[in-house]
Amino acid sequence: MNIHVAPKAQADAYAAFLARKAILDPPTGLTDVPDLPAVLFPFQRDIVTWALKRGRAALFAGTGLGKSFMELAWGQAVNKSTQGDVLHFAPLAVAAQMVREAEKFGIPARHVRTQDECGVGHNFYSPEVNVTNYQKIDAFDLTQFSGVILDESSILKSETGHYRNELVDACHGIPFRLAATATPAPNDFMELGNHAEFLGIMSYSDMLATFFTHDGGETQKWRLKGHAENDFWRWMASWAVMLRKPSDLGYDDGAYELPALHQIHHTVTAPVAVGDLVGGRASTLQERIKARRESVDDRVAFAAAMTPIDRPFVWWCNLNAESEALTKAIPDAVEVRGSDKEDVKERKLIDFSEGRIRVLVTKPSIAGFGMNWQHCADTGFVGLNDSFEQIYQAVRRFYRFGQQNEVTAHFIAAETEGAVVANLKRKEADADRMAAAMVLHTANITKQAINAQARENASYDPKIPMQIPTWLGGAA
Template sequence: MGKEPTECLPESFPHAPGSWRFSATGSISTTSGSASSARASKRQQRRRCSSGSIRRLRRTGSRARTRRRDGEWPGCSASLKRAMPPSPRWQGCNHHALFCTSVLGRTSDRTSSRRRRGMVGRSCGPSLRKVFPEQFRPLESWKRRHGGRSMSMQDYHAFIASKGIAASSHGFAPQALPERLFTHQRTAVEFALGKGRAALFLDTGLGKSGCEAVFADEARRETNRPALILTPLAVARQMQRECEAFGVEARVIREDADVFPGVNIANYERLGKLDVTRFGAVVLDESSILKSFMGSTKCQLVEAFAQTPYRLAATATPAPNDHMELGTHSEFLGAMGPMEMLCRWFINDTSTASQEWRLKGHAVGDFWSWVSSWARAASLPSDLGGDDAGFILPPLVHQIHKVGVDIMDGAQDGMLFRIPDNSATAIHAEKQRTLVERVACAAEIANADTGYVIVWCERDDESAALTAAIPDAIELHGKLKPQEKEAVLEAFTLGERRVIVAKPKMAGFGLNWQHARTQVFASISHSYERYYQAIRRSWRFGQTEQVTAHIVIAETEHGIWRDIQRKAADHDKMKRAMSEAMRGAQITAHKRAYTRSADVTLPAFLGGIA
């Protein structure tokens, strides 16, 4: 380090009192400074110094000006260096960098920063290494650690790999996992326990619940502290049955007094009544609840479990329409914040004035490699080295039922027909106009079927009308207490009631209803995630019959169905891209070292040669 700035600054420096000027020989002289001498000195300064450097100093703000004077951003040209040659008093001082020739002042901020860090060291001359020796310390320290030899290309790749951003491991190797696990489940659980904080994006029906139960039980044994599984409403009892199937002792709890040393299961609504510091592991079932970047639930979960040693997030639909949900999962697991993820791999195309972020073309491989360092994704068991036999689902058939309505009713002035737009007000108004026709069509379909039927709707008035039109239907609505909602869902799950009328946002996540092969959508919204999750309640692993989805829409609602189809295509495309991009990393993680010794048989004519 050089001298302190107060010790090495001459009086002629711009921060010092008085004025400064140049002699004919280029030496520096100072004066106490009258107004006339100061003006003459400034004129001489402009002639002697690089005008471009001076203008550059004046154009920048106070912060940039201070940085250049302090030597942090040398931007002065060779002419200024010649005009103000360094004296012995200035040698070793950081301010001497102000008068040094440097390519940094002529490049962009990004290139300057990279060169300062030594990332573009080959283009920096010896003089720059002398001016900024601390910026080249990583390479110099590497030489010292390796006996002074130069860095080879292999060493360089290893050095760059050490600077990677892959999520670190905080877990352990499990000793014995239940035999009931399928191969792909075992692979997923081993990865999650080895990382300690991981996400499992397994499609519906691939056994996420079993993976969650085993993860929680193994983490409980490792930490000797209770484990917690958070589930959507009415999924807690189903999760308890899954735990029992894998030999895991689990209980459904409602408050902190119910916590016991094993695996505890609670609804997300009960989180505020629990002391989360007691748990050594937490599992989020249907973790798509984290998708809202600034949502209160997401913020509460991230803050509550920031210090929990073992964390697992499991969902079947990560980011069906965008990548932000991956960022919120990463934040919950402590790998990286969503804004840092966006700034590193994504770009916001401001030309369209939208808030959508798209993945940079050159960053695709690096991004998915980073995701694969803390997550595993699979659409089929073969994606994780398993067997697809028994997991190929039966066909899914869509039947569209168009309901005729009076399209002249409510037409705007000058318009012959009513053409509703996609605003929320227009959509709700249109559903109100077509309610009677859609309810009648949906009730007719449900009453004609003799098996179990799921009827989906979007509004309270639709739900009440459908329940009245279907004699043996049970209704799930928001006015019920939590215990009553659980009783309604249990009644249909156990086959006690033939038809259930519900909204996808209340009963569309986490439930296994393979006994129902008919679904009726009396109303549909623009949310593809709700539609996908609703379909997957019965069209999932364990379903042996064809599943039929009846879509009831008015003639004026074709735009909603087209939007759902477009989002479905985008979702399938993203899932394929995600699986393909992560497959390489997932396969690499399961490679075994080849240790077989080489057997060489010499030909007969070489047998006597020593």
């Protein structure tokens, strides 16, 4: 029996088919990738090659997997291929660290603070990657660059954040864009939308409308549509690589095995007025803030007493009162404050990196992103807030590939702050589940794309002389 399908239904079905196909963002990058640094590991080389061919890509790789090296190699290749300048953004003090990393790997790079220090400031091509920090963004005309790299791109986290909006607006016409972070969305899918919008793949609002639905009646809570889940992961894998270790993409982990991480929670007894807290524990935000402020002296005394005297240590604080008191209580401690001038902050962070400061006291919001501190294996939080991402990133300054010792992270909280600790543990569990889901759903798709680069890049290197049959040899 023949079934007649109305022309309109056919057209609608075909339009829907095209719409589904269009969800995957097409590559717009290099067709001929230049030689990459020989010291890249195979998984790094294949990821960089894939990202260069993509043109606009995100690299969500675990701490210590060589994101800085991959970013620099990507920037050098864009620089070579386009004869245009590349601007590499990094957090404060990380810019100087990035230039040192580049020198170690033989990649030309320079620390710049204004447009005039770049080649484009003088209308000539410069064979170097220009590295600066996010705080200097207003000193550059981003439309003059061929490529832009965002190191620690979780700076795009807030939909209404200053840097997020300025970067999205200023970079929309730049053909080569790379965003790299270890925590694209530690417990929130929405941050992926900010990355997609920065890369020009899909707007934040379009991502929500396409793949998500409101969770119940709360407009701020979104969840993946059941029927759109596979399409969402396929879409994400078309422009982002997610891995926690090389074996996630089928490579040998080799040296990428970490020693143990010990997270030790300490509870400090702090006096609280009877009746101030229900059940003696803070639950609301106002109560948690009150509990933190009233327990500063007790927590600081506990932290100072347990600080080792024979090895590097970093104390992370939440309140100025905590960092001021702790710096006074530890004889050789140096504090990095938000009110310090940028060059002072940078100098102190570099001094700790290079061993001239033994005990550093600061906040995760100041130094919790980007620094490589594998020389230190002990850290602690004398003050906590509800940001899991800040704590995750702060611990990963030490607990990262390349760390040779077991890492110990201490968490000090007053007994009245029980809700804060419980909330952080819940967020950590949520983040672990989400990271596992992201790898699980994208690994096979990404393997096909990344491993294809290895097949395309395989060089012909014959070792055995070819023997020509006598019947093809002709007359001698």
